[in-house]
Amino acid sequence: MSEYEYDLFTIGAGSGGVRASRIAAAHGAKVAIAEEYRLGGTCVIRGCVPKKMLVYASMFADDLSHPENYGWTIGEKSFDWPTLRDFVQKDVTRLEGLYGNTLESHEVDTFSERAVVTGPNSVKLASGREITARNILIATGGRPHMPDFPGAEHCLSSNEIFHVEDKPKCLMVAGGGYIAMEFAAIFNALGSEVTVVNRTDRILRAYDEQIVDRMLHIAMGRGIDFRMHSLIESVEKLDDGRLEVDLGDANKVTVDQVLIAAGRTPNTEGLGLDNAGIELGKKGEIPVDEYNRTSCPSIYAVGDVTDRVALTPVAIREGHAFADTVFGDNPRTVNYDAIPSAVFSQPPLAGVGLTETEARKQYGNVKVYSSDFRPMKNIFNPHAERGLYKMVVEEVSEKILGIHMIGPESPEIMQVAAVAVKAGLTKQAFDDTIALHPSMAEELVLLK
Known part of the structure; x- marks a missing residue:
């Protein structure tokens, strides 16, 4: 009998963790996975998948603004945010079920609770059970970074924006990355008055400047107000529930909601990695080698938690390569060149x-x-x-x-x-x- 209960214990059931777990199981490993929130991770539950569905809805809104040019005469039009919101969340639940089916069909044991590392070959569940494993994989992803300023508790992150009760009439988006630009475009097309606040004069720094300039020109033409070289200093909740935002100049801005989209942080807080002698990087990330191994030989990490390339398809590739390397007798690495x-x-x-x-x-x-x-x-x-x-x-x-x-x-x-x-x-x-x-x-x- 093995001295360990499992060959692999994965913490985090997002895209990378699920792929690694099912491939490892297909190679014959006995695998368990723990997820404290919902199966599917950021991308499926509160990231690129539901956001893309909102994008499609906003694209329809744009086409609906000029139906006569297509030869259509349409009567009275109205938009109901709760209907769209609930439809999107219904499909998220469907996808979550598919992830569960995948794990079950590969005989991966699933624990719907938080797990932390207690040693090189052990984890402890929130329920108190301690489990041993020959190998541990950390695939806990990232979380939105929330700046510290007075009134920050009144603001939303990209986690909560999907669940707001009503579509904001006026929305302020703080940030200059892809999450900020996508939500700004979505709510602008759905009829919200959108202001984007960015601390520098550059947005989307990873993209070609000429392409970004074209995007800015089009976005402003569509009515999005960009406040460059601006930073939120404080947010005050008014008696009517609206938010008054101080940007450090003479005129404060009143909006219905403030979305903070100012980057993401590796989700390593409280994971107990120090119990295995693993030191985190400056951003809280887990340093790994080309084979996804940490400084502890029995513990690996894939996906956003390593702060290499924070993209879902990359996490999937890393998880697959890890499983093939450790359990499939096929050492593989991921090539990060030319990622679209x-x-x-x-x-x-x-x-x-x-x-x-x-x-x-x-x-x-x-x-x-x-x-x-x-x-x-x-x-x-x-x-x-x-x-x-x-x-x-x-x-x-x-x-x-x-x-x-x-x-x-x-x-x-x-x-x-x-x-x-x-x-x-x-x-x-x-x-x-x-x-x-x-x-x-x-x-x-x-x-x-």
Whole structure:
């Protein structure tokens, strides 16, 4: 008999933890997993999945604003936030059930309670039970970072915004990252008056500056108010329930809700990692090697808790690689080059590889090919919004270093374009490909 109750005990049932657990079980390991909240983690329960559903609803709202151009005559229109909110949460519950079914079908024991590390090979559940395991995997993800200022308790994070009773008539969003931009676009399209507050003059720092500038121009044209070089100093709740926000200038701003989207923090607080001799990094992250192993040989970590690349597909790859390495006799690592990403703003933007600025710093001389065009779909829209595609290539070889775009369906197009960057193709490969007409994607093979 084994000296341990389990071969693997996973703490955290998000995308990375569930993938690692089921693959390890498929390799023949005896596996258990603990989750203190809901199966599915941030992405499924209170992140990219429900947020994308809200994006679709807000896109419909935009199309509904000009039905006559499509030949439709529509009568009285009204929007009911609770109906949308509850529909989204119903599907989240459905997905949570699928995650549970996956774990059950792979004979993974699930504990619906908090677990903490008590040693290199042991964890303790909130119920008091102590369990031993040959290996422990930490996959607890991250949580929203909430700044400390007077009245911060009156503000929402991205966890709570999905559950508000009513759609705010006036919403302030603090932050300049993708979460801030996506929620600002969602509620703007749904009819809220939206103000974005950012402490610098740059938003979406990981994306190409020219693409971001185009997004800013379009967002402002749609009515979003951007307050750059601004910082919330305090929030006071008024007698009528509204919030008065002090930005440090003469005029205070009164809104219905304040959403703080100022980054995320690795979820390591109180996990007991010091009991296994694991020291955290400066941001609270768990340092790991290329095989996801911590400084304690029996404990591993994957996903956002390691603060490498905080994307769901990356956590899934890391979890799979971990299980194959430890339990499948197939050592594997994750390659973090050319990872595509997107911001589901309106319109969405997407990118893969080096931005133009990054490429010039790294390679010196580069060539930039671009297409600045009005998507056919936007002909119906009274807003004269233009798309922009960019391809950055090495000057001599014309190897593609990065592709960046903004326009309808950009994330869908980017997924395929990312294959070309990952494969190390040159622009000539795009030039040799006949266009699929009429489409927006054809602009990629017509870049000048």
